[in-house]
Amino acid sequence: MRIENFPLEIQEYLKPFHKAKMIYRCLGCESEFGIDQLLYICPECGAVLLLHDENFEDLKKIPGQTWQKIFDYRKMLKIPAMKGIYLFHELIGPVIPLEHIIYLGEAHTPIVEASAALQERVGFKFYFKNDGQNPSASFKDRGMASALSYINFLVGTGRVEDVLAICASTGDTSAAAALYASYVSRDVKSAVLLPHGKVTPQQLAQPLGSGARVFEIPGLFDDCMKVVEALSENYSVALLNSKNAWRILGQESYSYEIAMDFEFDVEKLAVFVPIGNAGNITAVMNGFMKFLEIGAISSLPKIIGVQSEHADPVYKYYLETDPAKRKFMPVAVRPSAAQAAMIGNPVSMPRVIKLADRYNEISKKRNVFVVQTTEQDIMDWYLTANQNGHIACTHGGECLAGAVKAAEESILSSDEIAVLDSTAHALKFANFQNMYFDGTMPKDYGVTQNPELINKPELIRPDLEKLPGPDSPLNDADMTKFVDRVSIEIAKRLGIEEKK
Numbered sequence: 200m201r202i203e204n205f206p207l208e209i210q211e212y213l214k215p216f217h218k219a220k221m222i223y224r225c226l227g228c229e230s231e232f233g234i235d236q237l238l239y240i241c242p243e244c245g246a247v248l249l250l251h252d253e254n255f256e257d258l259k260k261i262p263g264q265t266w267q268k269i270f271d272y273r274k275m276l277k278i279p280a281m282k283g284i285y286l287f288h289e290l291i292g293p294v295i296p297l298e299h300i301i302y303l304g305e306a307h308t309p310i311v312e313a314s315a316a317l318q319e320r321v322g323f324k325f326y327f328k329n330d331g332q333n334p335s336a337s338f339k340d341r342g343m344a345s346a347l348s349y350i351n352f353l354v355g356t357g358r359v360e361d362v363l364a365i366c367a368s369t370g371d372t373s374a375a376a377a378l379y380a381s382y383v384s385r386d387v388k389s390a391v392l393l394p395h396g397k398v399t400p401q402q403l404a405q406p407l408g409s410g411a412r413v414f415e416i417p418g419l420f421d422d423c424m425k426v427v428e429a430l431s432e433n434y435s436v437a438l439l440n441s442k443n444a445w446r447i448l449g450q451e452s453y454s455y456e457i458a459m460d461f462e463f464d465v466e467k468l469a470v471f472v473p474i475g476n477a478g479n480i481t482a483v484m485n486g487f488m489k490f491l492e493i494g495a496i497s498s499l500p501k502i503i504g505v506q507s508e509h510a511d512p513v514y515k516y517y518l519e520t521d522p523a524k525r526k527f528m529p530v531a532v533r534p535s536a537a538q539a540a541m542i543g544n545p546v547s548m549p550r551v552i553k554l555a556d557r558y559n560e561i562s563k564k565r566n567v568f569v570v571q572t573t574e575q576d577i578m579d580w581y582l583t584a585n586q587n588g589h590i591a592c593t594h595g596g597e598c599l600a601g602a603v604k605a606a607e608e609s610i611l612s613s614d615e616i617a618v619l620d621s622t623a624h625a626l627k628f629a630n631f632q633n634m635y636f637d638g639t640m641p642k643d644y645g646v647t648q649n650p651e652l653i654n655k656p657e658l659i660r661p662d663l664e665k666l667p668g669p670d671s672p673l674n675d676a677d678m679t680k681f682v683d684r685v686s687i688e689i690a691k692r693l694g695i696e697e698k699k
């Protein structure tokens with residue numbers, strides 16, 4: 200819709216209007232730094248950073264209800280740069296002019312109510328938010344749109360040139376980084392580091408297809424991360440992991456969308472997020488708190504992080520009930536079907552600790568929880584979700600397993616509505632489904648097959664002299680024989696009766 204056709208009182212707010220002053224602030228020593236340079240850690244103390252807008256107070260002068268209208272009406276605009284995460288321009292990258300924004304169709308992913316059968320089975324109301332329906336088929340595109348738009352802005356305004364963007368990945372970060380970097384390929388080249396044999400074939404195909412340099416190294420994600428950190432400290436490269444605070448800003452859009460999906464009433468929501476490197480849960484908490492600050496929502500939803508028992512450092516940290524006694528300890532990970540979250544030493548842990556405390560404080564009650572699931576439950580709920588009309592990845596399955604666990608432990612109460620993050624598309628993780636069906640999941644996953652969930656193709660090959668093949672089309676008589684025999688066999692197996 201054209202701007203002149205919107206209600207008069209909203210017209211001035213439709214295009215970005217806010218004059219921001221963005222800075223990096225260190226989570227350790229609270230030092231502040233300008234955003235003209237790409238920073239990942241505090242030059243003073245080495246801690247992680249978050250981005251802040253020093254003029255954020257200006258946004259609070261606009262009434263909350265006006266903000267709701269701004270976001271709702273903006274959905275009708277046909278300005279490409281504002282169709283994705285930058286619908287929330289004032290909150291995500293207010294210093295980036297629209298002409299530098301990269302939009303590849305990310306964000307505003309569907310929120311799908313779970314099938315009636317599935318809701319009845321688990322005993323609570325829930326939705327999947329299908330973040331696998333992003334361009335590279337995972338939520339990482341939200342953060343990459345932000346990080347690459349910022350880099351594109353730096354390049355476009357002559358602040359940097361010839362960027363080499365690098366990241367370590369469990370598969371999805373690299374797919375997203377390579378995709379967005381290849382879109383601005385004239386100025387940005389990308390290289391990704393993957394743990395050899397620890398990403399799915401689809402995930403490996405993605406950065407290769409986008410033309411990135413792909414390096415596989417022995418070990419796990421945490422080892423790749425160490426190499427990438429060394430590279431970013433010693434060489435001139437742009438780091439695209441979620442250590443990069445611009446990534447977090449983009450991922451905050453997930454929270455804003457959930458608020459919009461529920462007409463800005465989030466009081467009864469419990470938002471489930473799988474935790475790996477902990478960038479996503481950081482962004483989700485920060486997003487809801489920012490939306491509360493500008494008055495777009497009037498309360499904070501419950502946040503429930505989910506970790507597999509095979510990669511659970513954040514869960515273990517919060518097991519200690521006395522905050523003063525909590526001590527973060529990295530864990531040695533074991534194979535997990537939630538493979539993209541198989542991280543023992545999450546880079547964003549300091550952010551989680553700080554933000555969860557603030558979130559609970561503002562909520563005036565404990566409102567951030569972490570639950571632990573078994574590998575068996577991750578696989579069983581992942582398959583069950585998809586056999587009920589969903590397109591969840593294994594992490595979506597982990598979220599559902601976590602929600603069932605949270606309900607058992609009364610962390611999720613019966614009047615709450617669960618929103619589960621299916622962080623990637625089911626197809627990226629099809630090999631886990633197939634290993635389960637074939638009984639070939641390696642023992643160290645600790646998963647056994649539930650016969651009711653197994654599904655396999657059935658080959659019907661009638662005992663006939665002539666069968667159709669690419670070089671041997673059948674004559675009419677042979678074709679009739681073939682069709683008869685095959686259809687009788689299929690009808691027998693399906694137990695269907697012949698028409699009278």
Ligand SMILES: Cc1ncc(COP(=O)(O)O)c(C=O)c1O
Pocket residue numbers: 337369370371372441473474475476477478479480539540592594622623
């Ligand atoms: C599909 C998927 N789900 C969940 C996660 C975990 O997210 P985070 O690392 O932000 O905690 C990842 C991280 O790589 C992922 O790729």
Ligand SMILES: [Zn+2]
Pocket residue numbers: 225226227228229230241242243244245246
């Ligand atoms: Zn510092």
